[in-house]
Amino acid sequence: MSTGTTKLDVVVSDVVPVNELVTRFHFRRRDGALLPTFSGGAHVVAEMRDGERTRLNPYSLMGSPLDTREYTISVRRDDAGRGGSLFMHRHVRPGAEMVISYPVNLFSLDLRARKHLMLAGGIGITPFMAQTAQLAAEGGNFELHYTCRTASLGTYADVLRERYDRRVRLYHDDRDERIELDRLLSSQPLGTHLYVCGPSGMIDWVRDRAAALGWPAETVHFEHFAAPQPGAPFDVTLAVSGKTIRVDEQQSLLEAIEAAGVDPPYLCRGGVCGQCETNVIAHDGKFIHNDHWLSEEEHRSCRKIMPCVSRFEGRSLVLER
Amino acid sequence: MAAKSIISRPVYGTLSPQPGKHHLFVADAEGALAISDLAAKAPAGFFRDAHIIFIPGRDGKHVAALEALNPVQFHQGPSFASALPRLKQTLANAHMGLRLYLAGTEGLIGQAMQAALEAGIDHTSIQTEHRGSLARRVQCVHCKGITENVTTQPATCSHCGLLLLVRDHYSRRLAAFQGVCINAEDRSEIPPTEEIFR
Numbered sequence: 168m169s170t171g172t173t174k175l176d177v178v179v180s181d182v183v184p185v186n187e188l189v190t191r192f193h194f195r196r197r198d199g200a201l202l203p204t205f206s207g208g209a210h211v212v213a214e215m216r217d218g219e220r221t222r223l224n225p226y227s228l229m230g231s232p233l234d235t236r237e238y239t240i241s242v243r244r245d246d247a248g249r250g251g252s253l254f255m256h257r258h259v260r261p262g263a264e265m266v267i268s269y270p271v272n273l274f275s276l277d278l279r280a281r282k283h284l285m286l287a288g289g290i291g292i293t294p295f296m297a298q299t300a301q302l303a304a305e306g307g308n309f310e311l312h313y314t315c316r317t318a319s320l321g322t323y324a325d326v327l328r329e330r331y332d333r334r335v336r337l338y339h340d341d342r343d344e345r346i347e348l349d350r351l352l353s354s355q356p357l358g359t360h361l362y363v364c365g366p367s368g369m370i371d372w373v374r375d376r377a378a379a380l381g382w383p384a385e386t387v388h389f390e391h392f393a394a395p396q397p398g399a400p401f402d403v404t405l406a407v408s409g410k411t412i413r414v415d416e417q418q419s420l421l422e423a424i425e426a427a428g429v430d431p432p433y434l435c436r437g438g439v440c441g442q443c444e445t446n447v448i449a450h451d452g453k454f455i456h457n458d459h460w461l462s463e464e465e466h467r468s469c470r471k472i473m474p475c476v477s478r479f480e481g482r483s484l485v486l487e488r
Numbered sequence: 489m490a491a492k493s494i495i496s497r498p499v500y501g502t503l504s505p506q507p508g509k510h511h512l513f514v515a516d517a518e519g520a521l522a523i524s525d526l527a528a529k530a531p532a533g534f535f536r537d538a539h540i541i542f543i544p545g546r547d548g549k550h551v552a553a554l555e556a557l558n559p560v561q562f563h564q565g566p567s568f569a570s571a572l573p574r575l576k577q578t579l580a581n582a583h584m585g586l587r588l589y590l591a592g593t594e595g596l597i598g599q600a601m602q603a604a605l606e607a608g609i610d611h612t613s614i615q616t617e618h619r620g621s622l623a624r625r626v627q628c629v630h631c632k633g634i635t636e637n638v639t640t641q642p643a644t645c646s647h648c649g650l651l652l653l654v655r656d657h658y659s660r661r662l663a664a665f666q667g668v669c670i671n672a673e674d675r676s677e678i679p680p681t682e683e684i685f686r
Contacts, residue, residue, distance in 0.1 A: 352585070355584040356582075378507060381508025382584055383610065385613060
């Protein structure tokens with residue numbers, strides 16, 4: 168059993184379209200008991216059985232951590248993605264039985280903060296739904312700045328405004344509304360922590376500006392929604408288990424290893440937690456590193472790979488798995 | 489330089505200029521030299537956004553050298569206690585982007601860090617450099633009284649009079665090392681006293 172992947176047998180209790188791209192799914196335990204406690208920012212990995220294929224996709228829990236009768240996730244349809252979100256949108260209906268992992272939190276609030284400044288972009292709003300609910304219940308001090316493409320794609324913007332009023336500020340790309348980031352970052356009281364979740368361009372921009380303006384790294388928290396990128400198929404030899412596998416175009420290396428019956432540990436499946444770090448025994452070719460875990464030096468060394476998001480191009484690759 | 493010991497024993501570094509909007513320095517005595525060394529590495533105009541709180545101590549040296557850096561604010565006081573209200577006020581009004589630099593004796597670094605922690609700064613975000621005396625602030629675990637400027641091992645608690653073994657066990661919350669009765673079994677047993685925290 169992989170780390171943190173203790174499973175929960177759930178039934179889909181509701182499916183609610185939120186807007187043209189996003190649908191919300193509600194899960195309850197099949198045995199009727201309460202679900203495990205979680206904290207704002209946690210995600211679960213949903214198992215999707217799609218014919219022969221099993222997809223394991225992480226989704227942030229967006230319900231209130233105070234209510235563990237059900238878990239809710241919101242899935243943005245990605246027509247150009249690897250098919251997980253399309254599977255959820257097309258095939259998952261109320262009453263369906265699914266298996267999800269226990270919640271894992273790699274984007275938790277630092278509760279020592281005097282204030283929590285949250286920046287969301289697009290579907291990156293989901294972890295903040297849970298975090299704001301958690302903080303509001305404790306009288307916590309937070310402010311949420313949410314950028315979306317258009318008002319109709321501002322998933323939960325209305326709900327957040329209604330719940331938290333002026334603590335939520337909205338920015339619409341189509342109206343040319345932009346966060347005045349430098350001013351915002353420079354006007355925060357000492358002891359503020361910054362949280363950012365959204366497209367990687369936004370995360371990089373916010374992290375860079377925060378560092379330049381003197382925010383210590385330990386006050387800046389971020390979550391990349393890095394889905395594995397598709398790429399050219401490649402062959403891999405798993406030296407420990409003595410298997411040779413092929414990684415398909417739409418498959419991640421981790422998924423291919425799992426499909427061969429080998430179970431490396433994992434938590435995030437998005438290149439940040441470090442659990443699936445794998446040693447390279449031999450290679451002839453080029454690595455395509457997409458993770459945020461290994462250092463640049465480790466990337467250059469070609470001695471480690473994060474199979475959840477990274478790929479390989481070349482003649483041969485031998486891994487210690 | 490303090491020797492490496494158990495994990496709770498603070499480890500100090502070397503001050504270096506950090507990116508930021510404002511730079512707050514708190515130093516005593518020879519800690520001024522750490523600020524001068526930082527100034528040699530700092531980009532031009534760095535001290536235009538700097539505020540220095542300095543406790544010169546008995547020698548009264550280094551004031552001119554710090555003033556010559558032209559910080560936007562320079563304040564000197566006779567003791568850390570006298571400078572503390574100013575430090576707390578500065579931190580209370582500060583915004584993210586303020587960077588804190590502490591240099592000098594362990595007592596000064598510890599107590600200034602204590603004020604910073606209360607203001608919401610993480611201890612890992614603070615630049616520190618130890619200069620000068622190794623004298624310790626010690627809390628007696630028995631009576632909870634704090635004795636300043638302890639230089640000997642063992643040391644006598646200035647509150648309850650017990651003879652204390654001064655441990656490397658340190659509390660950031662109290663800004664003090666832990667002192668534990670060294671002869672609890674037999675109070676007539678008096679180990680020799682050595683001056684080791686000079």
